[in-house]
Amino acid sequence: MTAGERPARAAVGHIDAIGGLRALAVLSVVLFHLDAAWLPGGFVGVDVFFVISGFVVAHSVIGARATSFRDYFLWFYRRRFLRILPAIFVYVMVIGILGVLFIPTAEVSRFIEITGAASLFGASNFVLLWKSGDYFAAATEFNTFTHTWSLAVEEQYYLIFPLFSYFLLICAPGPRRGLAVALMWAACIASLACAAVLTVRAPAAAFYMLPARFWELGLGFLLRYHDGAARRAGATLARHRAVESVVAGAALLALGYAFVATSPRAFPFPGAVLPCAATAVLLLLAWQRGDGWAARLLSWRLLTAIGLISYSLYLWHWGVIVLMRWTVGLDAIALKAIAGAAMLLLAILSYRLVERPLRYSGLLNRLPPLRFFAAYGVAGALIGAVVLGAMVAKPRVGLAASNDAAVWSPYVARPGAPGRAT
Secondary structure (H helix, E strand, C coil): CCCCCCCECCCCCCCHHHHHHHHHHHHHHHHHHHCCCCCCCHHHHHHHHHHHHHHHHHHHHCCCECCCHHHHHHHHHHHHHHHHHHHHHHHHHHHHHHHHHHCCCCHHHCCHHHHHHHHCCCCHHHHHHHHHCCCCCHHHHCCCCCCHHHHHHHHHHHHHHHHHHHHHHHCCCCHHHHHHHHHHHHHHHHHHHHHHHHHHHCHHHHHHCHHHCHHHHHHHHHHHHCHHHHHHHHHHHHHCHHHHHHHHHHHHHHHHHHHHHCCHHHCCCCCCHHHHHHHHHHHHHHHHCCCCHHHHHHCCHHHHHHHHCHHHHHHHHHHHHHHHHHCCCCCCHHHHHHHHHHHHHHHHHHHHHHHHHHHCCHHHHHCCHHHHHHHHHHHHHHHHHHHHHHHHHHHHHCCCHHHCHHHHCCCCCCCCCCCCCC
């Protein structure tokens, strides 16, 4: 097998109920961002996404047979690039240009374009921590790229994923595997402890940074890795349908409670523990007990349809909300309905015109590794340059009236007007 070629792999199958769980996660975030009073804890949908991603990414590489770590490394990153980057590249370019036109130059908007450019390379969480601090602060609520912090956390997780997944999921069992799984458990426990400490001492770092979030992604990974224990749990539930129903109901209630009652003051620890644990239980039921009532509920066609576009919906919903905040407002229920329709339409277009075509592009999948990764690097650099260049041009090309200080500032003389008295 040549370097970067797709390794032979066993089919792992698509789990419809996981798509439904994705839909619940993204809808909770959307509702929270449209109006926090509707779902006060809806922001924990991101934590649900983290656990799902940890599970799904591990699930997707099960059965891969690479002849070397290098082959596995190149194959894995090609798949991740094709899955994540096309949609975010388009989002950053479009929203960056619209932001230059409609978002005024102001203190609260100073670092929007820098955040967008950083998001192209999985680093926006560093910018947000550096300049904005609190996720719930005004500067983040008016930044069209604030939500990319979670994508940055995932991308940083993917930097180290091949290092442990190769020994745990790809290599034949042996002494190294036992050491690797022990280290993975230790890393997750250390991450949870880090979240507990940072939530008190540095809450912004606890919210934005991978060390305090690794345990959420790791929880999903370990759930998939310990498939033997999962099969035994599934077999036990199969013999006790009433117990399965109670477990499923408790997990759904716990998730619903987290969506309603989680407070940002104690987040991500202990606030993220309950929704992550409930998500792990629902993933287990969907995976091992796919015919249970909870799995059938999560497999409802509308939910799975939203699950398919969940990534694009997550990307575009925030851009629509922030641009409307800067322009027509988002207070009236009619405006919120318009925002909902717009983000749904953009998500469908992004999924059908960007996500799927480029993810399964024969040309991109056949490109030699060096050309493939170089092409993505050049594309990211060009888009970043356009966004940052537009930031410089904003005072001259922006349509926001406040870009013209003569309109509102008493300290700037208007053309033809008498000078200000001293």
